[in-house]
Amino acid sequence: MQLQLSPEMQAFREEMRTFFTTQVPKEIRDKGANRHHPTKDDFVTTQRILNAAGLAVPHWPVEYGGRDWTPLQRHIYREEMQLAHVPEPLAFNTSMIGPVLAQFGSQEQKDRFLAKTANLDIWWCQGFSEPDAGSDLAGLRTVAVQDGDEWVVNGQKTWTTMGQHADWIFCLARTDPTAEKKQRGISMLVFPMDTPGVTLRPIELLDGGFEVNEVFFEDVRVPSENLIGEVNKGWDQAKFLLGNERVGIARVGGTKGMLALAKELARETTYNGRPLLEDPRYASRIAEIENELVALELTALRVVANSADGKPHPASSVLKLKGSVLQQEVTELIVDIAGPLSVASFAEEGSDVPDWARVSAPEYLNYRKVSIYGGSNEVQRVIISGTILGL
Amino acid sequence: MRRKVTKTDPGFDEKVWTQLAEMGLLGLPFAEEHGGAGAGPVEVAIVAEEIGRVLAPEPFVEAVVLAGGLINRVGSDAQKSELLTALSEGSSIPTFAHTEIGSRWTPTASAVTATEAGDSWTLSGVKEPVPHGARADVLVVSAALPGGGTGLFVVNGDASGLTRSGYRNIDGTRSANVRFDSTPAAPLGEGGDQTDAIERALAVGRIAYSNEAVGAMDTALRTTVEYLKTRKQFGVTLNKFQALNFRAADMYMSLELARSIALWATVVEMTGGDVVSAGDRARLLTSRAGRHIGKDAIQLHGGIGVTAEYKVGHYTARLTAIDHLLGDGDFAADRLAAKVGDYPTVDPLGAPYA
Ligand SMILES: Cc1cc2nc3c(=O)[nH]c(=O)nc-3n(C[C@H](O)[C@H](O)[C@H](O)COP(=O)(O)OP(=O)(O)OC[C@H]3O[C@@H](n4cnc5c(N)ncnc54)[C@H](O)[C@@H]3O)c2cc1C
Numbered sequence: 001m002q003l004q005l006s007p008e009m010q011a012f013r014e015e016m017r018t019f020f021t022t023q024v025p026k027e028i029r030d031k032g033a034n035r036h037h038p039t040k041d042d043f044v045t046t047q048r049i050l051n052a053a054g055l056a057v058p059h060w061p062v063e064y065g066g067r068d069w070t071p072l073q074r075h076i077y078r079e080e081m082q083l084a085h086v087p088e089p090l091a092f093n094t095s096m097i098g099p100v101l102a103q104f105g106s107q108e109q110k111d112r113f114l115a116k117t118a119n120l121d122i123w124w125c126q127g128f129s130e131p132d133a134g135s136d137l138a139g140l141r142t143v144a145v146q147d148g149d150e151w152v153v154n155g156q157k158t159w160t161t162m163g164q165h166a167d168w169i170f171c172l173a174r175t176d177p178t179a180e181k182k183q184r185g186i187s188m189l190v191f192p193m194d195t196p197g198v199t200l201r202p203i204e205l206l207d208g209g210f211e212v213n214e215v216f217f218e219d220v221r222v223p224s225e226n227l228i229g230e231v232n233k234g235w236d237q238a239k240f241l242l243g244n245e246r247v248g249i250a251r252v253g254g255t256k257g258m259l260a261l262a263k264e265l266a267r268e269t270t271y272n273g274r275p276l277l278e279d280p281r282y283a284s285r286i287a288e289i290e291n292e293l294v295a296l297e298l299t300a301l302r303v304v305a306n307s308a309d310g311k312p313h314p315a316s317s318v319l320k321l322k323g324s325v326l327q328q329e330v331t332e333l334i335v336d337i338a339g340p341l342s343v344a345s346f347a348e349e350g351s352d353v354p355d356w357a358r359v360s361a362p363e364y365l366n367y368r369k370v371s372i373y374g375g376s377n378e379v380q381r382v383i384i385s386g387t388i389l390g391l
Numbered sequence: 392m393r394r395k396v397t398k399t400d401p402g403f404d405e406k407v408w409t410q411l412a413e414m415g416l417l418g419l420p421f422a423e424e425h426g427g428a429g430a431g432p433v434e435v436a437i438v439a440e441e442i443g444r445v446l447a448p449e450p451f452v453e454a455v456v457l458a459g460g461l462i463n464r465v466g467s468d469a470q471k472s473e474l475l476t477a478l479s480e481g482s483s484i485p486t487f488a489h490t491e492i493g494s495r496w497t498p499t500a501s502a503v504t505a506t507e508a509g510d511s512w513t514l515s516g517v518k519e520p521v522p523h524g525a526r527a528d529v530l531v532v533s534a535a536l537p538g539g540g541t542g543l544f545v546v547n548g549d550a551s552g553l554t555r556s557g558y559r560n561i562d563g564t565r566s567a568n569v570r571f572d573s574t575p576a577a578p579l580g581e582g583g584d585q586t587d588a589i590e591r592a593l594a595v596g597r598i599a600y601s602n603e604a605v606g607a608m609d610t611a612l613r614t615t616v617e618y619l620k621t622r623k624q625f626g627v628t629l630n631k632f633q634a635l636n637f638r639a640a641d642m643y644m645s646l647e648l649a650r651s652i653a654l655w656a657t658v659v660e661m662t663g664g665d666v667v668s669a670g671d672r673a674r675l676l677t678s679r680a681g682r683h684i685g686k687d688a689i690q691l692h693g694g695i696g697v698t699a700e701y702k703v704g705h706y707t708a709r710l711t712a713i714d715h716l717l718g719d720g721d722f723a724a725d726r727l728a729a730k731v732g733d734y735p736t737v738d739p740l741g742a743p744y745a
Contacts, residue, residue, distance in 0.1 A: 139625070212694075353520065365561070
C-alpha cells in the first residue's frame with residue numbers, strides 16, 4: 001500500500017480539485033459549506049455536470065461510463081468531491097441500482113436504464129426497509145404475486161429517502177412465501193413511483209425536514225420485465241448492493257470539511273475575550289477528532305487497496321462504525337461552539353443569530369441517523385465480532 | 392398533543408399555564424404576601440422534574456425560577472408584590488433577558504447598555520435568545536451600567552422602543568430577539584451592580600434545569616426500555632440482545648448519578664450553601680448524562696428515534712437545549728477545574744455544603 005501520492009496521483013488530485021471547484025456552481029457548493037441540504041435541482045444539475053465530464057459513475061463498468069480507475073483514484077475523487085462540498089451523485093442511482101443492473105440486469109434492462117441512471121434522468125429511491133424489517137431486512141413482508149405477465153405488489157416500505165423526488169423505486173418483495181429460508185423467496189422489482197396503487201407519506205424528522213417517507217403499495221401492477229435478475233434470488237442482489245453502500249460510508253472528506261468549518265467557527269467565537277480555538281479543551285477536542293480522522297482515512301485506503309473481487313476487506317465495518325461516530329462528534333462540536341445560540345434553530349428575519357448556529361442543533365439531531373442507517377453500528381459490531389473475530 | 396401545541400405561538404398551552412397558576416405552582420417559591428405558596432427549592436425541584444418527565448413546553452423554569460427568582464431576590468417590596476403576584480396568578484409572564492449574541496454564559500452584560508437621564512433610565516441594545524421573549528409580559532433585563540458593572544432592570548412588554556421577533560427553538564419552545572432603543576426601564580430593587588445576583592440566579596436556574604433534565608432522562612430511559620421489550624427483529628424482541636440491555640443499564644447508571652447530584656444541589660440551595668459550585672456540579676453531571684441518555688435513547692430505537700412523529704427524539708432535543716441555555720458540561724467542568732487545587736476532598740454531606 002502506497003502512503004504517499006506519486007506525481008501522477010498528485011496531478012490527478014489537482015485535476016479533480018480544479019474540476020470540482022470550478023465546474024460545479026459555487027452557489028450549490030456554498031449551500032453544502034453552510035450545512036444546508038441541496039435541493040432536487042442542485043442534485044440534478046451537479047450530477048449532469050459530472051456525468052458530462054465522465055465523473056458521475058467512475059466505478060461502473062467502462063462500457064457504461066466507468067473509468068477503470070484504481071481504488072486510490074476513486075478515493076481521491078470522492079475525497080476531493082466531499083472537500084469541495086459538491087452534492088455527491090445520487091447514491092441510489094450510482095452506488096446502488098446502477099451497479100446491480102450492470103451486474104445482474106438483462107441487456108435490455110441495461111440499455112433501458114443505465115445511461116439515464118448515470119445522468120439522473122431517472123431519480124431512483126430504495127424500497128428495502130419496512131416497519132417490521134429494519135436491521136432484519138430479510139423479514140420483509142411486501143409481497144408480489146404473479147398474475148399473467150405482471151407482478152401484483154402489496155405492502156409497505158418505510159424510511160424511503162427522498163422518495164418524494166423519485167421517478168422510480170427499486171424494491172424487495174417476497175415472491176415465494178413458502179421458501180424455507182426467509183432470504184430465499186425474495187425478488188427485486190423496479191417500477192415508476194406514479195404507478196397506480198403507489199402512495200407516499202412524508203415523515204417529519206427531528207430537524208423539521210422531510211427527507212424520508214412511507215411508501216404504500218396497493219395492488220401495484222408491475223410488468224414481468226421489471227424484475228431484476230432471477231426470481232427468488234433478490235437477496236443476492238441486495239447483499240451485493242449493501243456491500244457497495246458501505247463503500248465511501250466513512251465520509252472522511254465530508255467530515256474533514258465540517259471540521260475545517262468548526263475550526264473557523266471556533267476561531268471567530270470568543271468567550272471572555274479568548275477565541276474558543278485557543279481554549280485548550282476545544283483545541284484538544286479538535287485535535288482528537290482530527291487524529292482519528294487521519295487514522296480512518298488511512299484505514300479506508302488500506303481497505304480499498306486490499307478488497308479483492310468485490311469482496312470488501314473485513315476492516316470495512318470499522319469504516320462505517322468510526323466514520324459515523326466522527327461525523328456525529330463534529331456536529332456536536334459545532335453545537336457546543338454555538339453555545340446558547342444553538343437553541344435558535346428556526347429563527348427568522350429579525351434574529352441576529354448567525355445561520356451556522358441556527359442549523360447546528362437540527363444537524364446534530366439529524367446526524368443521529370448515520371449510526372442507524374446503512375447497517376446500524378450495533379449491526380456493524382455483530383459483523384466485527386462474529387464474521388471477523390469469530391466470536 | 393405537544394407537537395400541536397408547540398407548532399403555533401406561544402409554543403405552550405395558555406390554559407395549562409392558568410391551571411398551573413390555579414394549582415399554586417407558579418408562585419411556589421414566593422412568600423404568601425406576594426401571592427406565593429412559601430414553598431422551597433425542593434418543591435420547585437419536584438415540579439421541574441415533572442415538567443421534564445412529560446416534556447411540558449410551559450416555561451416554568453424560565454418564568455418562575457429564573458425571572459421570578461431574580462425579582463424575588465433583588466426586587467423592591469413594591470416590585471415583588473406587583474410582579475410576583477401577577478406571575479403567581481398567571482396573569483403576567485416574566486422572562487429574564489440576559490444572553491447576548493456574543494456573551495455565551497457570562498453573568499455580565501455588554502451589548503445592552505443602561506443610560507440614566509434625570510431620575511429615569513433607558514436601555515439600548517439587543518438581547519438574544521430571550522426565552523419566550525415575544526410572549527413575555529414583562530422582562531427582567533441585564534444591562535451594562537454607565538459606571539461599570541451590570542445592573543438589572545424591569546421593562547414592560549408594551550414599553551416604547553421595544554422590538555421583539557420571536558421564533559421556535561430546536562425543542563419546540565420559543566425564543567426571541569429583543570431590541571431596545573432608548574426603552575424606558577426601572578431598576579430592579581436598589582439598582583447598582585447585580586453581577587453576583589445574576590451569577591446566583593443562573594446557578595439556581597442550572598439546578599432547576601438539572602431537575603427538569605432528570606425528569607426528561609427518566610422518561611427517555613423508560614421509553615427505551617419499553618421499546619426494547621416490544622420491538623421485534625430477527626424473530627425476537629430486542630431485549631434478547633444483551634448488548635442492548637447493557638446499554639440500557641449504562642443509561643440507568645447515568646440517570647441515577649444525575650438524580651443524586653440534582654437532588655443534592657437542590658438541598659444545598661435550600662440550606663443556603665454555595666449554590667454556584669453546586670450548580671456547576673449538577674450542570675456538569677446532567678450535561679454528560681443528558682447527552683449519553685439522549686443519544687442512546689435514539690440509537691436503541693433505530694430509525695423511529697430520529698422522527699418528529701415519535702416522542703423519544705423530542706426528549707433528546709429538549710436535553711440538548713437545556714444543555715446549552717445556561718452553560719454546558721465543559722463550561723461547568725472548567726469552573727470546577729479552576730478550583731480543584733484549593734481543597735483535598737469534597738464532602739457532600741458537610742455543612743455548609745461547599
Ligand atoms: C434517515 C434515514 C434514512 C433511511 N433511508 C432508507 C432508504 O432510503 N431506504 C431503505 O430501504 N431504508 C432506509 N433507512 C432504513 C434503515 O436502513 C433502518 O433504519 C435500519 O436498517 C435500522 O432499522 P430500524 O430503524 O427498523 O431499527 P431496528 O432494526 O428496529 O433497530 C433498533 C435497535 O436495535 C439494534 N439491533 C437490531 N438488531 C440487532 C442485533 N441483532 N444485535 C444488536 N442490536 C441490534 C439496532 O442497532 C438499533 O439500535 C433509513 C433510515 C433512516 C433513519
